[in-house]
Amino acid sequence: MTTCPHCTTNDLPHGGFLCDPCVRATSRHLLQLPTLWSALEIWLAPGRGAPFISGRTPRAEAPLPLREEVLDLRAEGGIVGVLEDWRAAVHDARGMAPPPRAVSLEHRVAIAARALDGHLDWIARWYAAPDLATDIRTLVGRAYAVIQPGRDPDEPQYLGRCIATDTTGAVCGRPLHAYPDRAVQCDWCLCVYTPDTWLALRHYQPGRGQGMAA
Numbered sequence: 778m779t780t781c782p783h784c785t786t787n788d789l790p791h792g793g794f795l796c797d798p799c800v801r802a803t804s805r806h807l808l809q810l811p812t813l814w815s816a817l818e819i820w821l822a823p824g825r826g827a828p829f830i831s832g833r834t835p836r837a838e839a840p841l842p843l844r845e846e847v848l849d850l851r852a853e854g855g856i857v858g859v860l861e862d863w864r865a866a867v868h869d870a871r872g873m874a875p876p877p878r879a880v881s882l883e884h885r886v887a888i889a890a891r892a893l894d895g896h897l898d899w900i901a902r903w904y905a906a907p908d909l910a911t912d913i914r915t916l917v918g919r920a921y922a923v924i925q926p927g928r929d930p931d932e933p934q935y936l937g938r939c940i941a942t943d944t945t946g947a948v949c950g951r952p953l954h955a956y957p958d959r960a961v962q963c964d965w966c967l968c969v970y971t972p973d974t975w976l977a978l979r980h981y982q983p984g985r986g987q988g989m990a991a
């Protein structure tokens with residue numbers, strides 16, 4: 778019996794590429810994204826401290842790297858880009874016409890997230906499902922890292938793959954996760970990633986930055 782390539786824990790008794798708990802988690806993450814996208818707006822308006830989600834009030838002015846992260850997440854290539862790229866890939870793989878595009882970014886996020894959620898039964902049997910689930914979880918983790926630092930949506934925060942290179946120039950590539958109580962260290966090459974390097978880590982992800990994994 779094969780193991781779910783996403784959580785690498787649960788078996789897949791009926792085949793496919795995503796176990797039931799991972800499908801449910803991905804659904805939960807997808808449905809959180811429109812709210813998170815809206816909640817991030819507050820970080821773009823310095824001085825507009827207002828409670829939301831958990832009643833937490835953000836600092837009046839986000840430090841620059843944080844603001845950059847918010848801009849990244851809310852830009853064309855951020856949350857909306859990842860969702861729409863995956864939705865287009867699903868339509869393509871299912872032989873469906875390309876999805877129409879709504880006008881406002883906010884509507885596009887909501888529509889793409891809901892549409893992907895509606896495809897999850899099919900997605901679970903698609904070879905690209907683990908990459909999709911990882912991308913969606915990463916978006917949620919990044920948004921929560923801004924809005925509620927220290928809060929894990931439901932698991933350690935996925936940071937990306939280790940970008941360390943060996944003497945031949947080969948990239949390590951080990952997936953890295955942030956835990957609340959310990960330093961991030963790659964368990965293959967032992968490279969340590971302090972929080973101030975996480976943005977750079979994401980920036981230099983191989984094949985990332987275009988919205989979705991290959």
Ligand SMILES: [Zn+2]
Nearest residue numbers: 781784796799
């Ligand atoms: Zn799984």
Ligand SMILES: [Zn+2]
Nearest residue numbers: 939949963966
């Ligand atoms: Zn490494």
